[in-house]
Amino acid sequence: MASIVVTAMPFAGHARPIRAVTAELVRRGHSVRAYTGRAYVEMFESVGARGIPWRAAPDFDERDLAATFPRMRGRKGPRQVLHNLEDLFIGTAAAQTEDLLAAYEDEPWDVLVGDPLALGTRFAAERTRSRWATLAPVPAWLPGRGIPPAGLGLRPATGATGLVRDAVLTQVTRFAMTPVDRAYQRARAEAGLPGTRVGFPTMWYSPQLLISPGAPSLDYPRTDLPGHVRFVGDLMDDGGESAIPRSSLPAWWDDVESAQLPVVHVTQGTANVDPSDLIRPTIDALADEELLLVVGLGHRTAPLRGALPANVRVAEMIPYQELLPRTSVVITNGGFGGVVQALRHDVPLVVAGGDLDKPEIAARIDWLGAGVDLGTGTPRPRAIKAAYRRVSTDASFRSRAARLGADLRALGGARAAAHLIEGMR
Incomplete structure (x- = not known):
């Protein structure tokens, strides 16, 4: 039996698929603790995990993000994306790390498994030198050859023109994400970690194991997908869908x-x-x-x-x-x-x-x-x-x-x- 800690950002679309995997780990006899917002602790406890609520991290109501993160008020589109990254995901990472380190001191884990957008997972794994995996409830689109940079909704291009387009857009995207990279480096320092050359968009993912929903056939064709990326289909598929009352x-x-x-x-x-x-x-x-x-x-x-x-x-x-x-x-x-x-x-x-x-x-x-x-x-x-x-x-x-x-x-x-x-x- 292993001691496993899973992390989940307190959003329904994140907590539910991660809970499905948590339930399977519990069924296999593992001791599982779940670090998530207070609104979702009971959801994980209902499948046999022990809840670890956000304490140092600023817990929030997903129905009113602006109450905790004022820059997100009335935002949609690119501005919402930027403020999500800087304020919600990166901005809470150091405090998440504090919570997770307290949980580790109370009971060391064997494996840490994390929502990619719960960046405290990565920071805590680095601080404790733990084995850790990313369990992604959302698509994990890593950069690669022959595909456009993610986030623009573009389809693959072909020929010399396509290669030039993708090269230019990759550089533009890197420049646009400079504020995000800077915020990430600040969050690392706040969490007691040194600077790193790892930045957007790979900073969210474990280099040891990245468990991704979906399938290779659901993505654009590519030849350079890292070997630690493993697709598992639908995380909500537990192999035994029982009838609903x-x-x-x-x-x-x-x-x-x-x-x-x-x-x-x-x-x-x-x-x-x-x-x-x-x-x-x-x-x-x-x-x-x-x-x-x-x-x-x-x-x-x-x-x-x-x-x-x-x-x-x-x-x-x-x-x-x-x-x-x-x-x-x-x-x-x-x-x-x-x-x-x-x-x-x-x-x-x-x-x-x-x-x-x-x-x-x-x-x-x-x-x-x-x-x-x-x-x-x-x-x-x-x-x-x-x-x-x-x-x-x-x-x-x-x-x-x-x-x-x-x-x-x-x-x-x-x-x-x-x-x-x-x-x-």
Whole structure:
């Protein structure tokens, strides 16, 4: 039995997949502690881990980031990305390290396993000279030959022109990330660590083991992926999806089970949750279509006001293991966890990727032929309707989604991730 500490940033989209791997480690008999925000400690304790809440680190409410990080107030797009990196992820790293070192002094771990955006994981591993792995709930896109720099939502280019484009953009990206690199060096000094030549974008990841969701086939082709990067498919796949109690399903669930029309699901994820970005335009777009539109609001979006079309059903959270096998198309903002779960169930997508990593995900889905990239996070209803009709009537989209789904299912999910972690002891 190993003593393992896992870290998870206190966001639903991070905590849930990391909890799935934690549950598998607990089932295998390991002693697991989970370092996360107070809002998610009970979630980890419910699967048998011991919670370590943020104490020195400034715990925050993911529904109101600006209350703790004022520069993020009203921000979207590149400014939001920059402030996320500098204030939330890098700015809390030294305090996270303090919490983790206290946990290590109380009970040394054998292996430290961390959310890449919980940078205190890296710092604590360096301070204690520990074996450590990155467990990424979001895509881990390392730079490489033949692919454009991540973050711009670009597809691979070919020929001499493409090589020049990528070389220029790589230099521009490095320059743009100079403030992030400087903030990272300051955080290292605050955590009692020396400076390093490692910087953006590799500073988030363990050089020993990087467990990534997804599959090689879900990324652009490349020949130089480091050997310590291991893909495991869908982290929410634990190999034994049990039936959900009827009491956990929406009151209207019988409408889904008995539907004779296509079931379409729309989700806006858990980060930017203004329903006017994607949910409302999708409802308007599909109000007159012959389908059942299932809207997942997430736990941060306020209830929708006003009357809804007769073909719309709304709930805060909907168990995907029940919904996705019955779904024909998913319309999404591009959150990677939801995208991977949809593909694992062979469901094609319409993606409205606005910011953060979403444009990258949307571009890959479109390039792979498993869906349509709307090219914006705030699409018009007319664009959504056209994309839905294209994806729902062209069988090639479902065929390509199914091929990706087969790849994802073969990689093992949470069980494979746990096995890799066990190998680090």
